[in-house]
Amino acid sequence: MADQLTETQETGVFGGLRMTKQRQVVYEVVKDMASEHPTASAVYSVAKERMPNISLATVYNCLETLSEAGAVTQVNIDREASRFCPNLMPHAHFFCSACDAIYDIELREKADASSPWELPEGLKIESVNVAMRGTCPKCGKESCATSK
Amino acid sequence: MADQLTETQETGVFGGLRMTKQRQVVYEVVKDMASEHPTASAVYSVAKERMPNISLATVYNCLETLSEAGAVTQVNIDREASRFCPNLMPHAHFFCSACDAIYDIELREKADASSPWELPEGLKIESVNVAMRGTCPKCGKESCATSK
DNA sequence: GTGAATGCAAAACCTTTGCAACTGG
DNA sequence: CCAGTTGCAAAGGTTTTGCATTCAC
Numbered sequence: 001m002a003d004q005l006t007e008t009q010e011t012g013v014f015g016g017l018r019m020t021k022q023r024q025v026v027y028e029v030v031k032d033m034a035s036e037h038p039t040a041s042a043v044y045s046v047a048k049e050r051m052p053n054i055s056l057a058t059v060y061n062c063l064e065t066l067s068e069a070g071a072v073t074q075v076n077i078d079r080e081a082s083r084f085c086p087n088l089m090p091h092a093h094f095f096c097s098a099c100d101a102i103y104d105i106e107l108r109e110k111a112d113a114s115s116p117w118e119l120p121e122g123l124k125i126e127s128v129n130v131a132m133r134g135t136c137p138k139c140g141k142e143s144c145a146t147s148k
Numbered sequence: 149m150a151d152q153l154t155e156t157q158e159t160g161v162f163g164g165l166r167m168t169k170q171r172q173v174v175y176e177v178v179k180d181m182a183s184e185h186p187t188a189s190a191v192y193s194v195a196k197e198r199m200p201n202i203s204l205a206t207v208y209n210c211l212e213t214l215s216e217a218g219a220v221t222q223v224n225i226d227r228e229a230s231r232f233c234p235n236l237m238p239h240a241h242f243f244c245s246a247c248d249a250i251y252d253i254e255l256r257e258k259a260d261a262s263s264p265w266e267l268p269e270g271l272k273i274e275s276v277n278v279a280m281r282g283t284c285p286k287c288g289k290e291s292c293a294t295s296k
Numbered sequence: 297g298t299g300a301a302t303g304c305a306a307a308a309c310c311t312t313t314g315c316a317a318c319t320g321g
Numbered sequence: 322c323c324a325g326t327t328g329c330a331a332a333g334g335t336t337t338t339g340c341a342t343t344c345a346c
Binding site for chain 1: 222224226230245251253255256260262264265267268269270271272273274275276277278279280282284288
Binding site: 018060080 | 334335336337338344345346
């Protein structure tokens with residue numbers, strides 16, 4: 001399964017990545033915390049439990065490498081610390097201003113993220129980054145009950 | 149015209165903003181540099197020519213205030229320094245990886261930025277932020293000529 | 297064996313903050 | 322007059338870097 005990163009498999013997706021213990025741990029932590037979309041330091045905290053000597057700089061390095069290899073996506077919401085996401089499907093992110101949770105939002109079948117936009121000719125798009133902000137169902141209920 | 153920010157007009161758009169020299173200068177600079185989508189320090193450089201005593205912190209303050217008032221949009225591309233944009237129409241940004249330029253991309257007539265996305269119910273969207281990355285027409289031509 | 301990756305600490309970078317002085321309404 | 326804003330310098334948080342050591346292939 002594609003849930004593990006080893007030197008023998010995944011040579012396609014992860015390219016010629018040299019496989020170190022640290023990279024494995026970092027990748028596994030991101031997978032395990034996927035629903036939280038952890039920051040680098042959140043990853044560091046958990047990674048340190050599994051590998052006490054790992055350093056923050058190494059976590060940053062690994063996350064960058066994994067990002068470049070396409071194994072992980074770096075999610076930037078405004079100027080807050082980057083968060084990481086192992087979901088490889090094209091998707092957007094929804095950030096709840098109330099609880100700081102991030103939700104993955106899937107692209108509709110056959111839809112194109114750039115379709116609502118008037119794209120000038122000659123422009124080559126490599127990636128489209130979509131981040132929404134608002135209130136999630138959980139927090140929405142509460143605020144409805146209290147403020148409305 | 150809406151190009152100037154004075155205490156007598158624009159009370160609607162700019163709310164009850166106290167109008168200071170610094171805010172006026174900062175706003176005018178952002179307008180004048182609109183096509184560059186300047187960073188706070190780029191705004192600072194130019195603002196200083198017009199008002200030598202202005203401080204960087206004040207530029208940051210003004211930009212934040214103007215952002216909150218809706219007169220200006222803060223544009224974040226990855227983790228780079230925020231850039232600012234006086235375009236009030238709903239629009240996306242296209243960032244050219246080759247020359248660092250930012251282009252405003254208009255929303256198509258009657259289109260909705262969130263339409264390509266499978267939105268879970270109960271989620272209240274307050275804003276949608278769309279940033280594309282790629283190569284602009286100018287840089288595209290060059291790279292075509294040299295690399296292809 | 298060798299180039300790449302790690303760990304540590306220090307630096308870089310953008311942005312915010314504390315506080316006294318000032319100013320717009 | 323007085324709350325809100327400024328300027329300055331110092332601090333903040335996140336991320337990167339330099340370099341000697343270690344490791345994967």
